[in-house]
Amino acid sequence: MTRDLKAKPLILAIDTSCDETSASVLYGLDILSNVISSQIELHKKYGGVVPLIAKRAHEEQIDPVINEALKRAGITLKRKIDLKDLDSIAVTYGPGLAIALEIGVEKAKKISSELDIPLIRVNHMGGHFLASLARNSKSQGNFTNEEFNAIKFPILGVLVSGGHTEFVMAKEIGKYEVIGQTLDDAMGEAYDKVARILGLGYPGGKTLSEFADKGKPTFNFTIPMRRDSSFNMSFSGIKTAVMFKSKELKGEMYQPSQMNNVNNKGKFDVKRELTKEEIYDLASSFEKVSFGHLSNKLDKVLEKYDVKTIFAGGGVISNPKVRKVLRETLKKHNAKVYFPINSRLYMDNAAMIATAAYFKYIKGEFVIPSELDRDPEAKI
Amino acid sequence: MQKVHITDNNIIEIVSKILTSGGLIIYPTETCYGVGVDATNEMAVKKLLEYKRRPEGKAISIAVSSKEMAEKYVELNDIANNIYKNFLPGPVTVISKLKGESLVAKGLASENGTLGVRIPNYKIMLDVINSFGKPITATSANVSGGKTPYNIDELLEDLPSKQKELIDLVIDAGELPHNPPSSVVDTTRDEMKTIREGSVTFSSLLSENISEGEEDTRKISKEFTERFKSILNSKCLLILFNAEMGAGKTVFVKALAEDLSVKGIVRSPTFNLIKEYSLETGKLIHIDAWRIESEEEFEKLKVEDYLVAGNIVAIEWAGGVSEKIREKYVKKDQIGVLDSNPVIVIGVDIEYLGETKRKITITRI
Numbered sequence: 001m002t003r004d005l006k007a008k009p010l011i012l013a014i015d016t017s018c019d020e021t022s023a024s025v026l027y028g029l030d031i032l033s034n035v036i037s038s039q040i041e042l043h044k045k046y047g048g049v050v051p052l053i054a055k056r057a058h059e060e061q062i063d064p065v066i067n068e069a070l071k072r073a074g075i076t077l078k079r080k081i082d083l084k085d086l087d088s089i090a091v092t093y094g095p096g097l098a099i100a101l102e103i104g105v106e107k108a109k110k111i112s113s114e115l116d117i118p119l120i121r122v123n124h125m126g127g128h129f130l131a132s133l134a135r136n137s138k139s140q141g142n143f144t145n146e147e148f149n150a151i152k153f154p155i156l157g158v159l160v161s162g163g164h165t166e167f168v169m170a171k172e173i174g175k176y177e178v179i180g181q182t183l184d185d186a187m188g189e190a191y192d193k194v195a196r197i198l199g200l201g202y203p204g205g206k207t208l209s210e211f212a213d214k215g216k217p218t219f220n221f222t223i224p225m226r227r228d229s230s231f232n233m234s235f236s237g238i239k240t241a242v243m244f245k246s247k248e249l250k251g252e253m254y255q256p257s258q259m260n261n262v263n264n265k266g267k268f269d270v271k272r273e274l275t276k277e278e279i280y281d282l283a284s285s286f287e288k289v290s291f292g293h294l295s296n297k298l299d300k301v302l303e304k305y306d307v308k309t310i311f312a313g314g315g316v317i318s319n320p321k322v323r324k325v326l327r328e329t330l331k332k333h334n335a336k337v338y339f340p341i342n343s344r345l346y347m348d349n350a351a352m353i354a355t356a357a358y359f360k361y362i363k364g365e366f367v368i369p370s371e372l373d374r375d376p377e378a379k380i
Numbered sequence: 381m382q383k384v385h386i387t388d389n390n391i392i393e394i395v396s397k398i399l400t401s402g403g404l405i406i407y408p409t410e411t412c413y414g415v416g417v418d419a420t421n422e423m424a425v426k427k428l429l430e431y432k433r434r435p436e437g438k439a440i441s442i443a444v445s446s447k448e449m450a451e452k453y454v455e456l457n458d459i460a461n462n463i464y465k466n467f468l469p470g471p472v473t474v475i476s477k478l479k480g481e482s483l484v485a486k487g488l489a490s491e492n493g494t495l496g497v498r499i500p501n502y503k504i505m506l507d508v509i510n511s512f513g514k515p516i517t518a519t520s521a522n523v524s525g526g527k528t529p530y531n532i533d534e535l536l537e538d539l540p541s542k543q544k545e546l547i548d549l550v551i552d553a554g555e556l557p558h559n560p561p562s563s564v565v566d567t568t569r570d571e572m573k574t575i576r577e578g579s580v581t582f583s584s585l586l587s588e589n590i591s592e593g594e595e596d597t598r599k600i601s602k603e604f605t606e607r608f609k610s611i612l613n614s615k616c617l618l619i620l621f622n623a624e625m626g627a628g629k630t631v632f633v634k635a636l637a638e639d640l641s642v643k644g645i646v647r648s649p650t651f652n653l654i655k656e657y658s659l660e661t662g663k664l665i666h667i668d669a670w671r672i673e674s675e676e677e678f679e680k681l682k683v684e685d686y687l688v689a690g691n692i693v694a695i696e697w698a699g700g701v702s703e704k705i706r707e708k709y710v711k712k713d714q715i716g717v718l719d720s721n722p723v724i725v726i727g728v729d730i731e732y733l734g735e736t737k738r739k740i741t742i743t744r745i
Contacts, residue, residue, distance in 0.1 A: 018652060056680070097653050099682065163651030184630055185648045193625055193650070193670075202671070236648065240626030244735045253734065377644075377656060 006145070009087035009361050012069065012111075013354035014062070016104030017096030017124045018163065021061040024350035025073035025081065029135045029358055032073035032081075034344050034351035037061045058103040066107070069350070076137045083115055088366075090120040090357030092127065092350075094378030101374035109369040118366040120357040125380040126176065127352035128313035129157040129168055131340040134355045142338045156307045158298065158326060158337070161314030161348075162188035162205075167231050167301055168380060173359045176380045179305075180231025180297060187290060188316045190235035194242050194286050198279050208283050209319055215280025217288035219245055224293055231301050233293060242286050249278055287321065294322075295329040302333035310337040318346035381544065386504050386553045395508045395549065399424075399516065403548035404431060406521050406532070407508075409443075409500040411471050411559050411578070413529040416443065416516035418485075425485040425517070431546045433523050440488045441473050441496030441564075443518035445510040450476075450497045453484055453515065460567040469501040471562040471578050473518070488517065494568050504551075520561060528613040530556045558614035558689070577608050577724075586726070586742040593736040597628045600740050601635035608724070609640070612661040616687045616723045618705070620698040620745070623730035628738055629696045632728060633666055636692070640664065649696070654681060662690025669697040687723050 008028035015022045021037040074081040091108035094101055112119035133148070135141030143151070157168035157176070165188075166181035185193070188205060195204025200211070221241045224234045247253050251271045274282070301307075310330055316322055323339060330337045340346055360366075382398075384391055386408065398405060402424040405416045415431060417424035419442045428440070444450045447464045454476035456464065463474050473496040478489050489495045498518050500506065509516060521529045523543060529535035532552045536544060563578030574582060587604070591597045608617055621629045630648050637646045642657045642664060649655040649668040657664040665686045672678050683705060686693050724744070731739040 056677075095652070098656075099680070161651075181645065182647060183645055184634075186651060189648060189650045197625060236626070236630065241735075243624070243626040244732075247732065253732070376652070376654070 007362050009358070010081075010085060011088045011090055011120075011354045011357050011361060012066070012083070012086050013090040013092075013122070013350040013357055014066070014104040014108050015092040015124065015127070015348060015350040015353045016058045016062070016100045017092050017094070017348060018100055019056055020348045021058045021065050021104075022348065022350035022353075023062075023066045023069035024354045025069050025086075026134070026351065026354035026358060027073075027077070028139070029133060029141065029355060030137055030139045031134055031351045031354075032076040032137055033069045033071075034349055035065050035069040035072065036344060036347065036349050037065055039344070056100060058100050062103055062107050083111060086115070086117055088118045088120055088357065088361050089115075090122050090353055090360075091372075092124045092353050093121045093372060094375035095124055096374075096376055098374060098376040101376060105372060105374045109372055112369045118361075119369050119372065120360045120365065121367050121372055122353045122356045122360070123378055123380050124348075124353070125159060125164060125166070125168070126174070126356045128159045128161065128164075129170065129176065129311055129380070130173070130355045130359070131313045131345045131352035132311040132338040134340065134345055134351050136341060141341055151309055153309075154305070154307050156301065156305065156310045156335075158310055158312045158317075159314045160187050160294070160312070160316040160322065162186055162192065162203075162316075164314065165233055165235070165316075167297070169305065169307070174356075174363075174365075178380060180233065180301065182233045182235055184234050184236035185239060187233075187235050187294065188314070190239050190286075190290065191316065193239050194283070197239070197243050197246055198274065198282055200279075205316075206319075209287065209321065211280050212283040212287045212321075215277065215282070215284035217285040218281045219285035221245075221285055221289040223289055223296055226296060229300070231297055233297055235290065235293070238286065238289055238293070241289075242282055246274060246278075246282060249274055291322070291325045295325050298326070298329050299332075302330070302335060308335045310335055312337055312339050313346065313352070315347045318343055381547045381550060383550045383552060386551060391504065391551070392508055392511050395551065396512045398549045399512055399514075402427070404428060404546055405516075405549045405551060406535070406547055407505055407551045408553035408556055409502045409505060409518075411500075411520075411561050412556060413521040413532065413535060414443070414500075414518055415521040416518065418512075419488060419515040419517050420483055420485055422485040422487075425487050427546060428517050428519075429487055431523070431543055432519060433543075435524075437491060439490035439494070439496060441498055441518045442484060442488060442515040443498055443500050443505070443509060444515045445499065445506045447499070449509075449515065450499070452479070453482065454478055454495055454497055457567060459572050463565065463567065464499075467580060469499040469506065470580065471498075471501065471559065472580050473498040473562045473564045475564065475566040475568060475575070477568050484515070492568075494566070496564060498562055504553075528561060528610070530558050560611040560614050574607065576606075577611055579611070581744050584744050586744055587740075588742075589740045590733070591628070591738045591740055594628065594631050597631050597738065597740065598635035598638075600742075601632045602639045604726075604742060605636045605639040608726075611724060612659070612690055612692070614689055615721075616662075616689055617692045618687060618723050618725045619692065619694040619728055620725065621694070621696045621728050621730070622699060623696075623728070624732060627730035627732060628740075629728075629730065632730075632740075633664075633694050633696075636694070637664055640692075659690070659692065662688065663692075665691060665693045667693065667695045669695060669699075672697075689722060 024034040025032040089111045155170045165186045169177045191205030192203045195208040200207045417428045475496045478493045560578045563580045564576040566573045589600045634646045649666045655666045727743045727745045729741040
């Protein structure tokens with residue numbers, strides 16, 4: 001493969017895979033801008049709280065977000081940047097929500113055709129995988145070109161987000177195989193759902209993690225799939241265990257009624273709310289078992305595969321405790337884990353898409369606009 | 381292979397002659413094309429079993445022209461009498477106990493000595509059976525596992541040549557309306573039990589089950605899938621879950637997908653909102669409205685576009701956001717009558733009874 005990272009194309013990437021609309025301009029692997037809709041002030045009219053419907057209004061947001069990305073890239077480069085300055089346009093074609101993906105794909109096709117610049121299609125998960133390779137505008141990142149060229153493949157991707165939790169093995173950049181994944185809920189989804197169970201609202205994953213620091217893991221939840229030899233995971237059972245425990249504490253578990261009456265839901269114990277301490281401890285216990293599960297499965301992967309370099313990505317990895325778990329687990333196996341260089345690169349964003357697109361650009365992997373279609377179930 | 385059209389003259393005589401000589405016919409009904417032989421002729425039934433390539437021990441129903449004819453072969457209890465009175469002729473197969481000394485050929489009744497009987501609501505076939513004076517077999521004309529046949533040309537195209545050679549006569553009625561196969565109800569137990577759902581549904585409460593754990597939930601889901609699989613030929617199945625978090629909604633959908641041979645892992649659609657999988661008949665659309673905050677937002681998902689025949693649309697957290705869909709497709713008065721609604725709406729309620737114990741109630745809504 002081409003590993004010459006000296007080429008510095010100017011690439012605009014778009015990601016509209018689910019909730020966010022994002023656009024980013026990269027110069028080589030250097031991020032000139034990375035605009036994410038929920039993080040800019042398009043939502044002033046909602047008074048701060050952004051309803052999901054507004055977040056997901058990709059159609060309204062795509063143009064302002066692209067314009068903002070170009071504008072900010074221009075500020076970084078200290079010269080005005082226009083669509084016609086681009087060397088290529090890249091877009092996420094899947095996986096994701098069809099009606100959201102469509103918007104980005106159509107826009108990218110239009111730009112590619114109108115300006116006659118090559119179009120690159122990027123898998124969203126492939127973007128998360130390579131997010132650790134993106135550099136800041138001063139071209140500083142995890143690796144210099146020389147260091148990058150010295151990396152020994154395969155590389156393991158640990159991708160953990162609200163929608164995905166998977167182990168991906170890369171024989172080379174762009175050649176991926178999912179070796180293990182969640183069979184039900186993603187880890188980030190479990191965070192948000194447990195937060196809701198504990199009354200912390202949605203999305204409450206972050207609050208949950210903060211609360212966990214105030215408590216102790218006093219509830220003993222079982223680590224799932226310990227004896228299972230695959231690298232697959234399951235977070236749904238952990239969520240259910242927390243649900244049941246909280247119902248038990250609240251006195252919500254009832255004796256089923258003998259009466260055949262839909263309105264008679266059975267006999268309840270005295271009901272009460274969870275105490276603060278119980279919430280802290282449940283949160284802490286949830287994190288302990290989730291980390292145990294992730295680390296246990298990661299151990300299994302490292303026992304089987306001789307892999308020394310790990311790229312981590314996805315929203316859940318932005319949790320410092322998760323990063324610590326990964327570092328410690330991988331240290332045992334003499335493997336080193338790399339993380340994206342800033343917080344935006346963890347979440348769904350277009351800079352990671354532009355990063356993946358860069359490697360396709362130097363290999364000349366372009367698609368014909370009329371032949372590109374979104375694929376909500378696309379495989380990495 | 382001889383071919384006649386339902387409008388041809390002398391059709392009754394032609395068919396009778398072939399049936400009498402042990403021949404095998406393809407015939408139209410109000411559901412789909414069936415394959416018939418003289419149900420009292422052992423050689424003819426052997427030929428039919430060879431045609432269907434059905435594993436031995438699986439029962440095959442018969443078609444009669446009247447309740448009186450049925451009573452010569454099976455015992456009709458009160459439940460059965462009631463169904464004959466109210467729903468037959470029509471797309472319902474009634475399972476009853478065989479009469480002491482059975483007159484039907486070996487290989488048709490079940491191992492437990494029960495037999496499915498139906499009276500097709502198709503004039504020309506009622507005349508044929510009446511004139512023939514004996515029941516004929518009533519099973520769809522496709523080989524086991526094949527597509528439900530609504531069109532002779534398509535059927536013949538799908539059939540292996542060995543099967544084609546076994547056909548003596550085809551009665552062509554053109555393209556039949558794509559109605560699901562008949563509902564199959566078992567009347568031999570204390571309580572009537574629907575084995576297969578067709579366009580006639582007998583109760584809004586389809587089943588009430590206690591699940592002791594995931595394994596049970598999977599079993600309940602699979603039984604449900606078996607029962608409804610056949611209507612996917614002509615209808616869409618819309619499943620609305622009503623359950624708390626961790627109740628086992630995704631477990632239910634996973635088992636359903638497994639039963640319908642979906643490839644790949646069915647994961648929670650919470651983040652993605654919609655996940656799609658391929659089915660033989662169309663798509664399995666798995667939707668999670670947990671993150672949806674308003675009716676307006678739900679509308680944007682364009683769920684209606686997915687409500688087409690052959691698709692299963694399973695919606696988790698359907699509660700507050702699917703009012704319009706409910707209004708459009710849920711019609712309570714359609715229970716127990718021939719249902720022309722293109723979307724069959726099923727409610728699956730799952731209640732916590734314990735750490736792993738759940739009550740799963742399935743209703744037609």
